[in-house]
Amino acid sequence: xxxxxxTPRHLVMGMTNKKxxxxxxxxxxxxxxxxxxxxxxxxxxxxxxxxxxxxxxxSVPSRFSPECPNSSHLFLHLHTLQPExxxxxxxxxxxxxxxxxxxxxxxxxGTRLLVL
Amino acid sequence: AQSxxxxxxxxxxxxxxxxxxxxxxxxxxxxxxxxxxxxPNRGLQFLLKYITGDNLVKGSYGFEAEFNxxxxxxxxxxxxxxxxxxxxxxxxxxxxxxxGLTFGKGTMLLVSP
Numbered sequence: 264x265x266x267x268x269x270t271p272r273h274l275v276m277g278m279t280n281k282k283x284x285x286x287x288x289x290x291x292x293x294x295x296x297x298x299x300x301x302x303x304x305x306x307x308x309x310x311x312x313x314x315x316x317x318x319x320x321x322s323v324p325s326r327f328s329p330e331c332p333n334s335s336h337l338f339l340h341l342h343t344l345q346p347e348x349x350x351x352x353x354x355x356x357x358x359x360x361x362x363x364x365x366x367x368x369x370x371x372x373g374t375r376l377l378v379l
Numbered sequence: 380a381q382s383x384x385x386x387x388x389x390x391x392x393x394x395x396x397x398x399x400x401x402x403x404x405x406x407x408x409x410x411x412x413x414x415x416x417x418x419p420n421r422g423l424q425f426l427l428k429y430i431t432g433d434n435l436v437k438g439s440y441g442f443e444a445e446f447n448x449x450x451x452x453x454x455x456x457x458x459x460x461x462x463x464x465x466x467x468x469x470x471x472x473x474x475x476x477x478x479g480l481t482f483g484k485g486t487m488l489l490v491s492p
Contacts, residue, residue, distance in 0.1 A: 267420075296479055301412075303484075306480075306482040308479035308480065312439070367381075370422035371422050372420075372421055
């Protein structure tokens with residue numbers, strides 16, 4: 264479980280705040296992901312970065328802004344969030360190989376976000 | 380579009396009995412299938428995956444899953460359940476047109492002593 268770390272583990276913010284979630288992977292992987300886990304809903308894929316380039320953006324509102332400065336770090340910048348954005352935000356990483364294989368994604372413990 | 384269905388919100392089983400957690404999927408090409416487990420206040424832990432080859436896949440903690448192409452199913456099984464297996468289980472699928480996983484809504488497994 265220490266392969267992918269996330270900070271903070273818990274975050275409470277008001278709707279006018281700006282905050283950032285951080286993810287770091289120590290596995291030497293080249294792809295990183297943000298997922299949102301809400302109560303009673305399936306995990307939703309938000310963003311995918313491969314080799315530090317964003318390769319997937321699943322219709323996520325612009326109040327969520329990802330950043331991948333290098334292959335080990337991934338951020339999710341938050342601003343003017345809504346109460347319905349309260350959820351567990353999970354980061355994952357994998358080693359994607361040329362030609363495409365379904366490599367295993369390894370998850371961090373998540374950041375529990377509450378928007379008031 | 381790819382999708383995953385886990386028809387049971389909760390599965391109850393007595394310790395020592397066999398368990399099955401059901402999963403069916405829909406993808407346009409060859410499926411790549413995964414099972415993850417989530418304990419309270421923790422992230423998802425990888426259990427096993429099917430890419431190709433034998434239809435019976437063995438994974439961590441004594442779990443296994445059977446891939447059935449005709450029924451588009453990938454049910455998770457364990458011959459003898461432990462109380463410590465109680466957790467939330469997620470089935471996920473990926474096809475090679477996407478990079479992320481599509482998850483089912485999860486099944487809560489409760490193993491009673």
